[in-house]
Amino acid sequence: SLHGACAEQVAIGTAAAHGEHSFLRIVAVRGAEGEEILPPCGNCRQMLADYASDCQVILSGGKMQAGALLPFAYEVP
Numbered sequence: 001s002l003h004g005a006c007a008e009q010v011a012i013g014t015a016a017a018h019g020e021h022s023f024l025r026i027v028a029v030r031g032a033e034g035e036e037i038l039p040p041c042g043n044c045r046q047m048l049a050d051y052a053s054d055c056q057v058i059l060s061g062g063k064m065q066a067g068a069l070l071p072f073a074y075e076v077p
Helices: 007-017 042-051
Strands: 028-030 036-038 056-059 062-065
Touching: 007 042
Parallel strands: none
Antiparallel strands: 028 036, 056 062
16 A cells, blocks of 8 residues: 555645635545545644644544544644
8 A cells, every 4th residue: 555645634735725724524534526525634633623623524424523533632732
């Protein structure tokens, strides 16, 4: 398998670099037609909790607020 930056990290980082800091919803997909919805990994859950906690994350079973995806996350000072 290939490793590198996750789609969520790239999307949030690119948007922030262009001055956008408010996010409505996010989803990561895989497949030629985007047919598979991927849940965020643990690192992405922390990043979403830190930078977009009110953002809705689209999951295969529905959607959830980003901040709720990582209970007991550390808090950025």
